[in-house]
Amino acid sequence: MALQCGIVGLPNVGKSTLFNSLSNARAQAANFPFCTIEPNIGTITVPDERLTKLAELVKPQRIVPTTIEIVDIAGLVKGASKGEGLGNQFLGNIRGTDAIIHVLRCFDDDNVVHVDGSVDPLRDKEIIDTELQLKDLETIEKKLQKVNKAAKTGDKEARKTEDVLSIYKSHLSSGKPARTAPVEENDQEHIADLYLLTSKPVLYLCNVDEKSVKNGNRHVEAVKEAIRDENAELLMISAAIEADIAELETYEDKQLFLEDLGLDQPGVNKLIVSAYRLLNLITYFTAGVQEVRAWTITRGTTAPGAAGVIHTDFEKGFIRAEVIHYEDYIAYGSESACKDAGKLNVEGKTYVVQDGDVMHFRFNV
Template sequence: MSLQCGIVGLPNVGKSTLFNALSSAKAEAANYPFCTIEPNVGVVTVPDKRLKVLESLVKPQKVLPTTIEFVDIAGLVQGASKGEGLGNQFLGNIREVDAIIHVVRCFSDDNVVHVAGKVDPVSDKEIIDTELQLKDLDTIDKRILKNAKVAKSGDKDARKSLEILEKLKKHLEEGKNVRGIDATEDEWEFITDLFLLTAKPVIYLANVDEESVTSGNEYVEQLKENVKSENAQVLMICAALESQIASFDDEEEKSMFLEEYGLEESGLDRLIRASYELLNLITYFTAGEKEVRAWTIHRGWKAPQAAGVIHSDFERGFIKAEVISYENYEKYKSESACKEAGKLSIEGKEYVVHDGDVMHFRFNV
C-alpha cells in the first residue's frame, strides 16, 4: 500500500531543507533505506520500536519496516489557481497526494529572505489556503451548473447534492478550508468523492529556530490559534537542526546530540509517525524465522483485507487468522508461550485488525 504526503509551502520556508533531511535520514533498517522514486519523491521507513523488540525475540534473517512516501511539491506563489508560476503543476501534484504537510516559516533570520518581506505565519498559510480554496470553488461551481440542470427535472438526489454543494460554496467563500466544515457522515461521503484540495487532511509544520525547538515562540502560537477551526495538528520542527541529526550514522552520537537540545527523538521521526496517523493507518506484524515484517493497513480493516496486503491470494482464499497482540508477544516472549498461555486467538472473516497484532494467515486457493 503506497500512500503519499505532499510537502507544501511558500518559497524559503525550509521546505526543501526538510525534504533533503528526510532523504538523507538513515532508515532504521539497512535493507530499506530511503530511496528516491523521482527527483521529488522519497520513501521513508516509519519508526516503530516494536520491530526491534520482535527482532530480539524472534531472531529472524531479516527485518522489514513499513514505509510512507513524501513528495516535495514545487513552491507555490500567489496566483497559482490561475496558473501563475508552476501553479497548474503544483495544484495537480496536491490533487494526487493523500495528505498535506504544510511547512510554515516561524523563525526570523535576516540572512533568509522572506517572499513577503516579513515573517507572518498566518498570512503565509492563508496565501496557500486561498489558492487551494479558489481551485475548490472552481470545481464546485462546475458541479453546481451540472447538478442544477438535473435538479430542475425533479431529481431528488441531484437536489440533495445541490444543497451540499451550495453549503460548500458558502464555506469556501468565507475563506475556510473544507476539512473544517460541519457535515454529516452522508455529506462527507459526497464531499470525499469531489476530491477537493482543502478537504485533504493536513499537518501544519512550524519551522522554528534552534532556540524555539522545544518551547515554541509567538509565531507558533499565532499559527496554532489560526488552525483551531480546522481541527488540525501543528508540529514544531527545526529543519536546519534536522539536517544535522540526519547526518549521524552512529545512534549513540545521535541520541547525545538530541539530548543537548532537550529532544527525545528527531522531529522527522515525529513527523513520519504523525503523517502515518493522519492517514488513519495502523501496523500489523508477521513474525517468523525468515523475516519479521511490518504491514500497513487502514484502521478498521478486517482480517481478509489485511491478508490481501501480503498477496491477493491470501484475501481470496482466506480461511482464518491466528492473532497474538503485540503486548502479549512481548510479555510471553514467543508464539509457543503465547499459545500455552491461551493468548493466541483464531479469528474469522469479521475480525477487525488492531494496531500491533502479530498475525499468521491460513488460506486456501
C-alpha cells in the same frame, strides 16, 4: 498501503531542507525562491521499536519496516489557482497526496530571504489556504453546472448532490476549508470524485530555530490560535536540526546530538506519529524466520482487509487469522510459547485488527 504526504509552503520556508533531512532522496536546496521545480519524492522508513524487539526474538533473515512517501512540491505564489507561477502543476501534485504537510516559517533570520520580505506565518498560511480554496471552489462550481441540469428534471440523486455541493460552495466562499464543512459523513460521497484539495487532512509544521524547538515562540502561538477550529494538527520542528542529524552516520552519534539539545527523539519520528494519527492509521506485524514485517492499515480494518494489504488473494480466500497481541508476544518470547499459554487467538472475518497485533493468515484460493 502506500501513504503519501505532500510538503507544501511558500518558497524559502524550509521545505526542501526538511525534505532532504527526512528522506533518502536529495533535492537541490538553495537559498532563493523557486528552488524546487519538479516534485521530489523520497521515502521515510517508519521507526518502530516494536519491529526491532520482535526481530530480536524471531531472528529473521530480514526486517521490513513500513514506509511513508514524502513529496516536496514546488513553491507557491499568489494567483496559483489561476495558473500563476507553477500554480497548475503545484495544485495537481497536491491532488495526488493522502495528506498535506504545510510548512510555515516560524523563525527570524536575516540571512534567509523570504519571498514576501518579512516573516509572518499567518500571512503565508492565508496565501496557500486561499489558493487551495479558490481551486476547490472552481471545481465545485464546474460540477454544480452539470448537476443543476439533472436536478431540474426531478432527479432525486442529482438534487441531493446539488444540495451538498451548495453547502461546500458556501463554506469555501467564506474562506474555510472543505474538511470543516457541515456535511454528514455519508453525504461526503457526493464530492468523493472531486478530490478537493482542502478536504485533505493537514499537519501544520512550524519550522522554528534551535532555541524554540521545545517550547515554541510567538510565531508558533499565533499559528496555534489561527488553526484552533480547523480540525488540523500542529507540530514544531527545526529543519536545521533535522539536517544536522541526517549528516550523522551512527545511531549513537544521533542520540548524543539529541541529548546535547535536550531532545528525546528526532523530529521525523514525531512527524510520522502525527501523520499516522492524522490519517487514522495503525500497524500490525507478521513474524517468521524469513522476515519480520510491519504493515500499515486504517484503524477499524477487519482481519480480511488486513490480509488483503499483503495480497488480494489473502482477502478473497480468507479462512481465519491467528493473532497474538504484541505485549503477549514480547512477554512470552515466541509464537509457540504464546500458543502454549493460550495467548494465540483464532479470529474470523469480523475481527477488528488492533495496533501491534502479530498476525498469521490462513486462506484458500
